[in-house]
Amino acid sequence: MTDLSSPLWLLLLLAVVAVVVLYVWVQRRRRSRALRFANLDVLDSVTSSGPNRWRHAPLALLLVGLILLTIALAGPQADRKVPRNRATVMLVIDVSRSMNATDVAPSRIEAAQSAGKKFASELTNGINLGLISFAGYAVTLVSPTPDHRATYDAIDKLRLDDRTATGEGIFAAIQQIQTLNSALGGDKSAPPARIVLLSDGKETVPDDPNDPRGGFTAARKAKELHIPVSTISFGTATGTVQLEGQSIPVPVDDDSLHQIANLSGGDFYTASSLGELTKVYDTLQKQIGYETRRGDNSRPWLIAGTLLVLLGAAGAIVINQRLP
Known part of the structure; x- marks a missing residue:
């Protein structure tokens, strides 16, 4: 208009x-x-x-x-998309052992690394980008920084581990965003923030996602702080991993990730191949990296x-x- x-x-x-x-x-x-x-x-x-x-x-x-x-x-005035010069994005990646499934070639974790590196390399300059991995606990690999190369390099260092503590990953991302906001003068002057969470399975630690450290509780906390969590459910219903010579089914869990996105005010995506995951990241890059402004x-x-x-x-x- x-x-x-x-x-x-x-x-x-x-x-x-x-x-x-x-x-x-x-x-x-x-x-x-x-x-x-x-x-x-x-x-x-x-x-x-x-x-x-x-x-x-x-x-x-x-x-x-x-x-x-x-x-x-x-x-005459019109809406146009312009690159953001201030925003914070925390990339949170599941490194539980189910990510070793090969239903997504060459494996879920390798495809996630490839797409994540592309996302980091193409994200608009000036946006603070950080990286957190989580399995049974969360590890901050890169605190939010405008140096996207740091996240690009750290993605290669992801290592698989036991269990899935989705809530811990979200809470760790929230903490990193709040720390940066404090350094920038407080929440009122802080740039908009977003958590991008990629996972393939249901949370196993704790058993109840509504537990104080559960994924649903973390999503509600993110909503309270106006930090939407965009979730990506990555994998297929037929995924399996080999553990001690046995083939263990690890079907992707869309429901819980969809609920986390809804509770936090974020968006939910699914991807069952590297190509689909790359398209999801491209969509997120356009949403996060650009904003609509009214101008001449x-x-x-x-x-x-x-x-x-x-x-x-x-x-x-x-x-x-x-x-x-």
């Missing part, structure tokens, strides 16, 4: 209307005088069969150009108006052998 910052400039359109009225009046007056004083027999013998039907086109182009230039003066949109009107005015002037010279 486009609105105008200085609509009073549209009053100049009255001048365009006045030019149209004046042009019509001059044309009629010229024709009237020609008929009044000319010898019609002589006039018929020296004039062509009829007037050039394109003779009014240059003025029409000129008038439309003036209308567009007037709209440009009125300051007069340039297209100026360009179109100027071109039409120039075409009108050129047409007047070519068709009418004079400027309108």
